[in-house]
Amino acid sequence: MPRGQEPLLASNRPASQQSNEDRIAEEDALLTGESTGKQETTTYAHRNWREIGLFVWALLATAVVVVLAVVYQHSRAETGPKHGKGANIPEGKRNLIFMVSDGMGPTSLALTRGWRQHTEQLPWDDTLIIDQHLIGQSRTRSTSSLVTDSAAGATAFSCGEKSYNGAISVLPGFEPCGSVMEAAKRMGYTTGLVVTTRITDATPAVFASHVRRREMEDDIALQMTGKTHPLGRVVDLMFGGGRCHFLPNSTDHSCRKDDTDVVELAEKSGWNYIDSRKQFDNLGTSVELPMLGLFAEGDFPYEIDRRYQEKTYPALKEMAKTALDALSAATADSEQGFFIMIEGSRIDHAGHANDPAAQVHEVLAYDQTIAAVLDFIEDSEVPTLMVSTSDHETGGLATARQLHASYPQYLWYPGVLSNASHSASWAAREYHSHLDTLGSPEPSALDAQAKKDTKTYLASLASKGLGIHDTSDEELARLLSDPDIAAYIFADMVSRRAQLGWSTHGHSGADVNIFASNGAWAEDLAGNRENTEVGEFLRRYLGVEAEVERVTAELREKMDVAMLGAVPEEGERLDGQDHLARYHGDHRKRCACEA
Numbered sequence: 001m002p003r004g005q006e007p008l009l010a011s012n013r014p015a016s017q018q019s020n021e022d023r024i025a026e027e028d029a030l031l032t033g034e035s036t037g038k039q040e041t042t043t044y045a046h047r048n049w050r051e052i053g054l055f056v057w058a059l060l061a062t063a064v065v066v067v068l069a070v071v072y073q074h075s076r077a078e079t080g081p082k083h084g085k086g087a088n089i090p091e092g093k094r095n096l097i098f099m100v101s102d103g104m105g106p107t108s109l110a111l112t113r114g115w116r117q118h119t120e121q122l123p124w125d126d127t128l129i130i131d132q133h134l135i136g137q138s139r140t141r142s143t144s145s146l147v148t149d150s151a152a153g154a155t156a157f158s159c160g161e162k163s164y165n166g167a168i169s170v171l172p173g174f175e176p177c178g179s180v181m182e183a184a185k186r187m188g189y190t191t192g193l194v195v196t197t198r199i200t201d202a203t204p205a206v207f208a209s210h211v212r213r214r215e216m217e218d219d220i221a222l223q224m225t226g227k228t229h230p231l232g233r234v235v236d237l238m239f240g241g242g243r244c245h246f247l248p249n250s251t252d253h254s255c256r257k258d259d260t261d262v263v264e265l266a267e268k269s270g271w272n273y274i275d276s277r278k279q280f281d282n283l284g285t286s287v288e289l290p291m292l293g294l295f296a297e298g299d300f301p302y303e304i305d306r307r308y309q310e311k312t313y314p315a316l317k318e319m320a321k322t323a324l325d326a327l328s329a330a331t332a333d334s335e336q337g338f339f340i341m342i343e344g345s346r347i348d349h350a351g352h353a354n355d356p357a358a359q360v361h362e363v364l365a366y367d368q369t370i371a372a373v374l375d376f377i378e379d380s381e382v383p384t385l386m387v388s389t390s391d392h393e394t395g396g397l398a399t400a401r402q403l404h405a406s407y408p409q410y411l412w413y414p415g416v417l418s419n420a421s422h423s424a425s426w427a428a429r430e431y432h433s434h435l436d437t438l439g440s441p442e443p444s445a446l447d448a449q450a451k452k453d454t455k456t457y458l459a460s461l462a463s464k465g466l467g468i469h470d471t472s473d474e475e476l477a478r479l480l481s482d483p484d485i486a487a488y489i490f491a492d493m494v495s496r497r498a499q500l501g502w503s504t505h506g507h508s509g510a511d512v513n514i515f516a517s518n519g520a521w522a523e524d525l526a527g528n529r530e531n532t533e534v535g536e537f538l539r540r541y542l543g544v545e546a547e548v549e550r551v552t553a554e555l556r557e558k559m560d561v562a563m564l565g566a567v568p569e570e571g572e573r574l575d576g577q578d579h580l581a582r583y584h585g586d587h588r589k590r591c592a593c594e595a
Contacts, residue, residue, distance in 0.1 A: 103348025105393030153391030160535030166574020178551030197345035198242025241296030351394030396503025419467025
């Protein structure tokens with residue numbers, strides 16, 4: 001080989017005779033499998049013992065690390081779950097804000113988002129505040145139906161268990177189940193409920209009462225104030241409507257079936273009571289708990305109508321902010337934080353009414369409340385989590401509608417909703433007031449001139465309140481022929497022009513969204529979940545799992561039929577459909593399609 005072309009790894013040292021012999025012997029051993037015959041050297045034996053020592057040392061070190069890890073995890077488990085489920089939940093004092101958008105499905109958000117973009121001339125990628133906090137979806141069925149009602153849906157949140165439609169924190173065996181709010185109160189949390197429907201309605205009721213039929217609102221009122229609740233008072237603040245269930249039937253504006261004055265009983269047991277906007281405004285930041293604020297005889301007006309009655313009814317956002325400030329101040333020097341449920345209640349009612357103009361205003365009001373809650377969380381020095389979801393979807397809403405047999409257009413018109421200044425329910429009430437002035441609730445009894453004048457009135461009413469300037473003779477004839485379902489007819493007039501579809505005046509079985517202010521803390525709710533998993537997470541976040549079980553045992557020991565109500569008969573409907581009239585103003589007749 002020429003000089004300079006030697007292999008790069010070749011040694012410059014000439015090979016010795018001994019090394020050649022050793023290499024030949026090793027090659028023979030590899031081929032034959034026989035020993036080379038060389039003796040183990042002292043150096044090799046020494047290296048063997050050193051490797052054994054290192055192995056033993058590594059084994060002991062690993063054992064120590066494992067033991068220390070077990071001790072560390074055990075010490076962390078004593079203050080809250082820190083592995084598996086709930087691994088990221090903050091330790092120590094913390095607050096939980098649980099928000100329920102009753103009846104709001106994903107399409108309600110698409111509807112409101114598109115309407116807002118159109119109304120405020122926003123770009124197509126401008127979203128709602130709530131859109132930015134989506135983490136998952138919830139499956140909503142109850143034990144009695146693939147389509148849940150609010151009672152069973154909310155019981156899944158309060159108890160973490162499925163139940164039948166109509167159950168208020170009662171399980172299919174008709175026994176009470178301890179709620180997360182009751183357990184939280186027992187563990188030292190300060191608690192609150194804020195709604196825009198009756199405070200005795202299904203969703204708020206499940207957190208602080210137990211009855212076998214949701215329509216037992218007189219009994220619910222007594223339990224929620226602590227008068228007949230086996231655990232005493234479990235709520236520190238309640239804002240909402242439903243004043244009629246707290247007043248004796250001997251007084252005006254009462255809807256109780258007995259003469260019990262629940263307000264008086266509540267005040268005697270220490271509750272501070274207010275029932276007007278002026279009193280609410282005077283609360284400021286100095287709210288003395290327990291506080292009961294009932295600002296409507298029944299439900300609040302729809303937001304689209306309430307905005308003209310600011311002096312009478314506070315907005316959901318305002319009640320939420322006052323409640324959060326009050327609970328924060330009350331827990332400033334305590335070891336435990338607070339737990340509150342805030343409900344955008346009338347989204348559901350707008351869905352029942354199939355009223356898209358009312359719905360977009362309800363959803364937007366809820367979104368504004370979400371924004372206020374997020375601002376509170378940002379300013380809070382105590383770790384605070386907001387979780388929001390719906391109990392179900394209502395109305396089977398579709399942002400599309402085929403009006404004719406020909407191939408449908410791919411569009412809907414948000415401008416139609418922007419033109420409406422009032423709800424269909426408001427228009428129906430105005431219509432009935434007009435009939436009252438004529439001295440006849442039945443237009444069929446009117447003479448020809450009165451009918452003609454009423455048609456002119458209805459066309460003007462639709463124009464003024466709903467933004468509809470092209471009422472047809474057919475629509476006016478329908479309103480004249482059946483004024484009891486005027487709210488439905490007015491709502492359908494809006495929906496048709498906006499090309500929005502509805503499949504039902506009831507609920508649907510659609511999955512609903514889950515949102516959270518902190519995705520890491522609420523990672524247990526990411527993905528597609530059962531609604532019971534939401535309830536399980538609430539108790540896990542608050543660290544009250546064991547207390548829920550103790551509360552359940554105590555309730556089952558102390559509550560009897562007189563408190564819970566009789567066991568429902570087989571086939572009895574308990575899903576609240578018997579009082580749907582409350583969702584649509586003062587009219588109890590439902591359209592034939594609901595029969």
